[in-house]
Structure formats: C-alpha cells, structure tokens
C-alpha cells in the first residue's frame with residue numbers, strides 16, 4: 001500500500017503533535033482509496049479525548065461529524081493519525097484498535113524520533129505502508 005500525503009498535511013500533523021505534547025495528538029485522514037494506493041486530500045484534527053500520553057480516543061460525535069462532512073465532500077476514510085512519545089510503531093493498545101477499524105491505515109508520528117510511519121492490518125497481519133510526501 002502506498003499512502004500519499006501532501007507536504008501541508010504533514011506540516012499540520014507535526015504542528016498538532018507539537019502543540020499538544022506530551023498528550024498524543026490525533027487526526028482523521030480522508031481522500032481517495034484504491035487497492036494499492038491511498039491519496040489523502042483532507043486532514044481533520046480531532047482532539048484526544050483521553051488527554052493521555054500513552055493512548056488516544058476520539059469523541060464519537062467528532063468521528064461521526066467528520067464522516068458526514070467527508071461524505072458530503074465525496075471523500076473516503078483513509079485512516080487515523082496519532083503521535084507517540086516513542087518509536088513510530090503500533091503499541092499493543094494500537095493493535096487492538098486496528099482490529100476495530102478494519103483496513104484503515106494507521107499513521108504514527110514519533111515525537112521523540114520525528115519520523116512518520118503508516119501501518120495497515122490485512123488478513124490479521126500488520127503491514128507497513130510506503131509514505132510518499134508530495
């Protein structure tokens with residue numbers, strides 16, 4: 001899977017992660033999807049309801065509103081973003097969450113190492129996606 005992000009999306013995500021540190025930042029990503037590629041067109045910053053440095057939860061009302069708005073814009077749900085004060089790999093909590101979100105991409109920013117990585121659960125296996133910033 002290839003995940004295409006625009007530079008301004010990445011800047012927005014990094015900015016949010018910096019603003020809310022040490023709390024995990026989160027966002028929902030929308031755009032166009034195919035089997036091989038996800039093209040992000042919109043980043044919706046969604047506050048971490050738990051205000052936690054180790055886990056995140058997005059207010060279900062915010063999730064519903066973001067889905068409705070994206071649908072009106074003709075965009076599909078691409079995935080979830082959050083930041084980690086640790087390496088950009090899914091935590092055990094994330095792995096449980098991934099099972100609930102189907103084939104959504106999980107984009108993780110390491111606030112300690114600064115790198116961004118994306119993962120997708122396919123057939124019970126976590127696979128890393130290739131991120132292209134353009």
Ligand SMILES: [Zn+2]
Pocket residue numbers: 054082083084090091094
């Ligand atoms: Zn996590």
